[in-house]
Amino acid sequence: MKASAGFSPVPGEEPGCHLSKKAKVCLGILLCVLVAGTIVAVVVGVLKWPRTPPHREWNGTGTTPHFSEIVLGRCYTYTQVLRPELRLYSTKQPEKSFETHKDCGQIGKAFMNAFLSKDPCNSSEQDYQLLLKLTNQTTPCHTNVFWSKSNQLAHQYTRVRQDMFTLEDTLMGYIADGLDWCGDAGSSEMNYQSCPHRRKDCINNPTSVFWDTVSKRFAENACGVVQVVLNGSISNTFDENSTFGRVEIHNLHPGKVSRLQAWVMHDIGGVHSHSCSSPIINDLKFILSKRNISFTCQDDYRPIKFLQCVKNPDHSSCSSII
Known part of the structure; x- marks a missing residue:
């Protein structure tokens, strides 16, 4: 078989495409430009990526470490051990009254959602309404x-x-007793460094509003x-x-x-x-x-x-x- 025009087979090798030295240099330069451009684009993208702003500093104690774990653990301790009449039963037991039984997973989520990603000096009773409903206890x-x-x-x-x-002998009081918590409007994380102090920062902070709200319900009931x-x-x-x-x-x-x-x-x-x-x-x-x-x-x-x-x-x- 004759070699096609433009191909010069080397003895022992199959015919192939052979670039000139000049073409190889040009290709290398092109690859370097593409790689450099990609790196610059990535760096610019990272710099422009929205970053979580630092938590604001307050005069009060920060969120209690392991807050969410403590809330969930206390809920299970109260409903499974201290007051088992509040235990959430399986749906395979339809004869049980679900009005009094408590779902600790839902209670924990409602507690977090009451204050996370919100201004810690603009907390309101309304923020805790779902939590109150889930923990209602007579x-x-x-x-x-x-x-x-x-x-x-x-x-x-x-x-x-x-x-x-x-109050602290009820489910909601037992869960929150001795804990501190707050978040920030610009962050989905808890502020473990500091939280608003009632007298030095603001009255409508998450912890103060919470205790006023559950105390009101305790008295009303x-x-x-x-x-x-x-x-x-x-x-x-x-x-x-x-x-x-x-x-x-x-x-x-x-x-x-x-x-x-x-x-x-x-x-x-x-x-x-x-x-x-x-x-x-x-x-x-x-x-x-x-x-x-x-x-x-x-x-x-x-x-x-x-x-x-x-x-x-x-x-x-x-x-x-x-």
Whole structure:
């Protein structure tokens, strides 16, 4: 077979296309230009790619580390262990009432969606409406225990009296107790560095609005005789600016709540700044009277006094208790 025009077969090789030296140089230059152009385009694209802006700095504590995992874990602990009557049953059990059962996966998503990608100083009650719906829980009448400036003592009492409920003994209160959280309008991430402080930055921050919202619901759902544990060893035993004084007593329904019973507790060995007969307690009584809710008060309620004396058994004030 004869070689075609333009081809010069080399002995031992098949005929092929052979470029001249000049053509090879030109091709190499062209490839270099194309590669360089691609690199420049990629670099420009990366530089122009929208980047998440840094989180704004606030005066409050940042989001609690592992926030979403804690929320989900606490939800399962509460519904599967502490209050199994709220457990989400399989759809293979149609005889179960699904109105009271809780889906922790949906609750966790609703919690995150309530504040992520939103201005942390423009939070509103509406942001938490789906979360409230998913965690709705009815406590029996006569079992609601409010507290003000007496967090630890009130919860010591409800841990012993497990038929009584503070807000933190309900599903939503249990999940969020002690946590901090916030995001930013320009980011889908949580701000772990800092969150708005109620007094130093803004009132309408995600955490403050949350507690006002769930406290309002807790008060609205209360019925029968309700209790409040107050601290008689401090100057502001009843504080109208506290969550109890600002939110809860104004959302008790007179048609549902017949009486508020106050327990004014004093620290073992501490001062007795106020008692049931103090003017500051009369302020509380007056607010309730305007709302047609009766009021009773007792100093150093004996069952709670027992709990105080368990930690201080040798104190003279406990000699008649233990």
